[in-house]
Amino acid sequence: MLEVKNLTKIYNDGTVALDDVSFTVEDGEFLVIIGLSGSGKSTLLRCINRLIDPTEGQIIWDGKDVTSVKGAQLRNLRRQVGMIFQHFNLVNRSSVMNNVLSGRLGYVDPWKSLLYKFSPEDRKKAMESLQMVGIEDQALKRADELSGGQQQRVGIARALMQNPKMILADEPVASLDPVLAHTILGYLEKLNLERNITVMCSLHYLDLVQRYGTRVIGLRDGKLVWEGDNNAIKKMSDAEFKNIYGEEAERVSAGSLTGGEV
Amino acid sequence: MASRKIEVVEKKNLVSPPVAVIISVLFPGLGHVLIRKLNRGLLIMASIGTIIGLFLWRIDLLAHRETDFISQYLKALSRKGFFIGFITLAIVILWLWVARDTYLHATRKKKGGFALFAFILVMFFAIGWQISEIDLKKAVTKFPDAWPPLSKILWPWEAAFTRATEELSASTEILIGSEDQGPPPIPVEEPGKPYLRSTPNFGKLSSLDENNNVIKGTILHLTGKNFKPNTLTQIWWFDALGNEFRPRQDGKYTSVTTDDKGNFEYDLVMPYRLIPPSAEGKILNKVEARQVTEVGSLIPADPLKLTFSLIIETIFMGMMATFFGIILSIPISFLAARNIMKGSWVTMLIYFITRTVLNIIRSIEPLIWALIAVVWVGLGPFAGIVALTVHSIAALGKLYSEAIEGIDHGPIEAIQATGANWLQTIMFAVIPQMIPPFVSFSIYRWDINVRMSTVIGLVGGGGIGFLLVQYIRLLDYKAAGIAVWFIALTVSILDYVSAEIRNRFV
Numbered sequence: 001m002l003e004v005k006n007l008t009k010i011y012n013d014g015t016v017a018l019d020d021v022s023f024t025v026e027d028g029e030f031l032v033i034i035g036l037s038g039s040g041k042s043t044l045l046r047c048i049n050r051l052i053d054p055t056e057g058q059i060i061w062d063g064k065d066v067t068s069v070k071g072a073q074l075r076n077l078r079r080q081v082g083m084i085f086q087h088f089n090l091v092n093r094s095s096v097m098n099n100v101l102s103g104r105l106g107y108v109d110p111w112k113s114l115l116y117k118f119s120p121e122d123r124k125k126a127m128e129s130l131q132m133v134g135i136e137d138q139a140l141k142r143a144d145e146l147s148g149g150q151q152q153r154v155g156i157a158r159a160l161m162q163n164p165k166m167i168l169a170d171e172p173v174a175s176l177d178p179v180l181a182h183t184i185l186g187y188l189e190k191l192n193l194e195r196n197i198t199v200m201c202s203l204h205y206l207d208l209v210q211r212y213g214t215r216v217i218g219l220r221d222g223k224l225v226w227e228g229d230n231n232a233i234k235k236m237s238d239a240e241f242k243n244i245y246g247e248e249a250e251r252v253s254a255g256s257l258t259g260g261e262v
Numbered sequence: 263m264a265s266r267k268i269e270v271v272e273k274k275n276l277v278s279p280p281v282a283v284i285i286s287v288l289f290p291g292l293g294h295v296l297i298r299k300l301n302r303g304l305l306i307m308a309s310i311g312t313i314i315g316l317f318l319w320r321i322d323l324l325a326h327r328e329t330d331f332i333s334q335y336l337k338a339l340s341r342k343g344f345f346i347g348f349i350t351l352a353i354v355i356l357w358l359w360v361a362r363d364t365y366l367h368a369t370r371k372k373k374g375g376f377a378l379f380a381f382i383l384v385m386f387f388a389i390g391w392q393i394s395e396i397d398l399k400k401a402v403t404k405f406p407d408a409w410p411p412l413s414k415i416l417w418p419w420e421a422a423f424t425r426a427t428e429e430l431s432a433s434t435e436i437l438i439g440s441e442d443q444g445p446p447p448i449p450v451e452e453p454g455k456p457y458l459r460s461t462p463n464f465g466k467l468s469s470l471d472e473n474n475n476v477i478k479g480t481i482l483h484l485t486g487k488n489f490k491p492n493t494l495t496q497i498w499w500f501d502a503l504g505n506e507f508r509p510r511q512d513g514k515y516t517s518v519t520t521d522d523k524g525n526f527e528y529d530l531v532m533p534y535r536l537i538p539p540s541a542e543g544k545i546l547n548k549v550e551a552r553q554v555t556e557v558g559s560l561i562p563a564d565p566l567k568l569t570f571s572l573i574i575e576t577i578f579m580g581m582m583a584t585f586f587g588i589i590l591s592i593p594i595s596f597l598a599a600r601n602i603m604k605g606s607w608v609t610m611l612i613y614f615i616t617r618t619v620l621n622i623i624r625s626i627e628p629l630i631w632a633l634i635a636v637v638w639v640g641l642g643p644f645a646g647i648v649a650l651t652v653h654s655i656a657a658l659g660k661l662y663s664e665a666i667e668g669i670d671h672g673p674i675e676a677i678q679a680t681g682a683n684w685l686q687t688i689m690f691a692v693i694p695q696m697i698p699p700f701v702s703f704s705i706y707r708w709d710i711n712v713r714m715s716t717v718i719g720l721v722g723g724g725g726i727g728f729l730l731v732q733y734i735r736l737l738d739y740k741a742a743g744i745a746v747w748f749i750a751l752t753v754s755i756l757d758y759v760s761a762e763i764r765n766r767f768v
Binding site for chain 1: 672673676680685686
């Protein structure tokens with residue numbers, strides 16, 4: 001279980017990115033975070049694996065305070081949390097295989113890894129991860145030779161190498177077209193259901209939110225303004241929606257696409 | 263969003279069209295300004311001002327002795343009639359054109375129009391032609407003068423190879439003075455060996471009288487035997503100090519061709535030679551008959567050998583300079599990368615200082631650095647290496663720092679998120695991004711450095727340029743041509759190789 005208590009993040013330039021945010025996530029949930037750009041979604045996700053240090057508040061995961069860990073303990077925390085990014089964040093000039101293997105860095109002998117030496121088991125695991133996302137035939141290509149959808153699958157495969165208990169996905173489909181969006185979220189749902197991995201994912205399209213989220217939190221200007229389960233989001237009123245997205249927002253639909261794998 | 267009407271407000275002229283035209287005639291461009299064509303007006307003012315200024319300067323140069331303007335102008339016109347006439351006419355046309363342009367713009371019959379400025383540009387070209395002393399006629403008519411050296415440079419290969427020579431010679435001593443001083447012994451003839459004797463073997467050297475008329479010296483009758491038949495034989499003279507030279511007779515070097523048996527007879531007037539005042543006693547000179555023949559197959563001549571060894575020196579000069587440049591510029595490049603240094607004002611200050619110094623060093627050409635380096639470490643390849651290294655550090659420092667600035671932060675974040683430590687993050691997220699630009703820039707720099715090291719020798723920095731400038735000063739255009747060919751060959755090969763390597767990496 002992940003507990004976020006009174007989390008606040010103020011950047012050096014004075015921007016208040018998160019303002020006293022508290023919520024809990026049960027293991028095995030598919031939590032969706034919605035909110036405008038700049039509402040604090042990315043900051044929130046990055047506070048959980050401490051890519052960003054929160055200013056105040058606590059994050060407690062499996063009874064441990066995440067906000068206070070350092071050094072080896074911090075790396076030990078990070079390796080249990082997979083992360084997927086909007087812009088995939090692959091090392092473009094490295095091969096797909098090396099990108100996937102880099103997911104193992106938190107587990108392997110640091111000195112050996114510096115020479116890009118990985119054990120046969122790790123390589124086998126990397127191939128399995130690529131198989132799971134259906135791009136095992138691309139393993140030897142350079143990452144930037146792949147299409148956007150394929151690159152995001154590499155991102156998922158990299159996260160899988162960490163044997164994650166939780167996956168943080170920062171707008172994983174915002175750079176992809178709607179068809180691919182369902183494919184990628186389909187993989188995350190599969191991991192969520194089959195391997196009981198907790199997923200925290202920020203999304204924009206309401207259709208996708210309703211289709212995949214088991215629970216939803218809404219952020220606005222760094223404050224938690226909405227919280228509800230899947231049923232609640234399906235019944236969300238225009239007023240509530242506007243409260244999150246502002247007066248000028250209209251309901252955006254991902255088109256007439258039905259959910260599921262494409 | 264509230265829709266907004268776009269209102270077009272016509273700004274009113276400050277003066278009426280006729281007034282604007284009159285003002286334009288009095289002061290070109292001012293009329294445009296007063297009808298609110300500020301940019302056009304200022305541009306016209308600046309152009310006409312510059313043209314007239316340059317024109318007056320050229321007139322002054324052409325006739326600087328005249329005192330008043332009219333006589334200056336007439337003198338200039340008589341010296342460079344076409345140029346002065348053309349520009350005068352063009353200024354008048356331009357003046358009228360500007361007035362007409364003012365009228366058309368003032369009455370809104372016309373907008374924009376570039377023809378006027380095209381005309382101004384033509385005038386600048388005409389003035390530029392005169393200032394830079396372009397003389398196409400000279401370039402064409404004087405071309406034949408350039409042809410002999412040029413043809414030697416273009417096809418220098420006769421000088422590239424030579425044959426080994428075999429020398430066949432015999433000599434005999436000549437006493438300067440009269441017989442009673444005791445002439446040297448006559449050489450003994452040995453069968454199969456070249457032989458030379460002189461009759462007499464004493465006499466007077468040619469000399470000059472008070473009116474600088476030549477008084478011919480004693481005629482020596484030379485008899486040569488056992489030389490190669492039917493071969494040109496040179497006659498050489500050795501003075502008492504051992505200096506050898508070829509005497510001339512009737513303006514030609516003395517030489518004789520042997521007969522079918524390898525013998526010759528020749529009458530040599532004893533040459534003009536000053537006898538050192540300190541000379542005392544018996545003075546013996548020597549006359550030598552010499553046959554030089556080429557034997558064997560072609561072998562590389564000295565210019566080719568020297569060029570080859572110096573081309574190797576040049577390539578390695580470029581390589582060493584690049585090597586030092588890379589080593590030294592890597593740490594500096596981090597100081598010049600904004601994303602690394604933006605932490606505090608101290609680091610930002612270092613960043614700005616580093617950047618400024620790099621820019622200054624880079625803006626000074628390697629050739630000028632070589633001049634400084636020659637003073638610093640003396641003539642030779644090391645001076646060239648120092649010069650190229652200094653320039654490479656500045657150039658590479660800038661390129662590397664830009665590569666560092668251009669690094670994508672995303673992968674760094676992603677690798678950190680996997681639980682990787684600092685070193686792993688550098689190795690997996692930073693280095694892969696850095697290697698391609700680093701390799702590419704370094705190879706590019708090597709290419710530049712080798713190209714630069716071919717000319718850095720011109721100022722004494724070693725390498726092939728050093729040799730080239732020597733050959734040119736000795737007017738040895740064939741040898742210079744060999745050096746030029748090798749430079750061209752090396753640079754183009756290197757150009758190709760470096761482009762290939764860079765293509766593989768980028």
